[in-house]
Amino acid sequence: MAYAGRVTTPEAEQTPSERPAEPAEGAPGEASARPEERLERAVRAAEQALIEYEIAVETFRVEVENFSRLHHQKLGPMYARLDELDAQIAEARAARTGDPEDVRKAAEARARVMPMPGVEELFHGWMDSSGLFPEAAAMLTDQPVSPPERVRPSDEARRLYRELVRKAHPDLAGEEQERQRRDEFISRVNAAYARGDETLLRELSEEWDAGPVPEERRPSRSEELYARLEWLAQRKDMLTLVARDLEEGAIGSMLRIAPEDPDRLLDEIADQLLAEVEQREAELVELLGQSGQSA
Template structure:
């Protein structure tokens, strides 16, 4: 199953050819561990961006439906409490009302909605009950993913030979991550050209076994930390939802929206029944 990055070392033959340096196997193990860690970081960062984008779309598209359900639950509980007068029903009504997000003040409501010409298009649409512009889809294209992977493999800070080179790579990779998070394919192309034109650091080749063992230990610790990040992402509510439909998250949002609309209809019918019976 693939070539062993360490197992292909030639042993000295009976003719007495010079044996490979003792550190050579260890150096190859470090190289393999470095590349494995970079690939793992790419996978974790890619999933993080997907979770972040899905979370934003989930909030923008479904947030109002959740708010409507909370409001209906509060009204239903209040109508039931008014009808029965039972202290327990009153308590439940108070708890349900407390769960409803309070109405924001006018300044908060229109924060970032005012521009030099007055209200933004989104604010005007809401006030005139016109359809609000749908949230912008932010998901890196296949080409953006390819460019991102190539850049991280080439410019990863862990491949630096000294502190100066690491600082340069850290700054560059931060710009790469920002561009990838926005799905900015043109900027990723520019960054790829910038890296190709920049200085090429010499390959790091530690000469002492102690340094190599320390390097392997650091790489192992780094992978453990990334594994914790990956686990937290996968076990989060949004991460778990995204894993249900990794190839078509938009369809998953539509299905959830349909379910929420059905719940809204049920709550409205229940509220109408309570109000009607109390009339």
């Protein structure tokens, strides 16, 4: 099953940082148009390109956030179990040898599994400061467990989101008051999309359609249009940095490894972690057995 949030467009399969937001050139009649008219067309083309680019970056950001949440939910208990086993192994080794260096390593290993503030929130219901929840323990022992809650916007939610952003984007405002109205509205749209709330997105679409229609932008002077183009270019550069950080981060890199089926990648990592858990458990049993024999 393909991952819902893969960063692609109908035109090309490119990551956000690879897709430029440049104005179109060579439009019919451009040579005969006044300089202000050519600048006006260039600004409008750059605005539309920037909107599409922002949509791609925000879509990918939501995908990274959702996949990060699922990663913590599914693999967090296994990492916690490995840390606990490492601490127990170090403690058993220190108890057997009495070596000060082994004692120091055991203390360090134990410190790594000390309860931390917010651990329950970090693992989204899989563990708290008292240890693993039953669901997490079931996963580690190959028992049936309910899948973690995940948020993945539906195709309809993504369609509504793109439509709303294209219609209500603040950059299309002609006046500051209208820009503020659009800013507040788009914030509500982004929040609904992040939750995958298709119903709310549909309600927001109806709300926008029923709202006031902004006045068409009047042609600006050449100096203002040049300044506008410069701002759009700076905005695009900033978004490029955001997209690059997302793509080169740990979660973004994982999504790029298996863009069509990231769930399978999580399953493979889980299998590897389970194998490591079994290996550590066997090592601990062996160490405890040696300590019992020496006693």
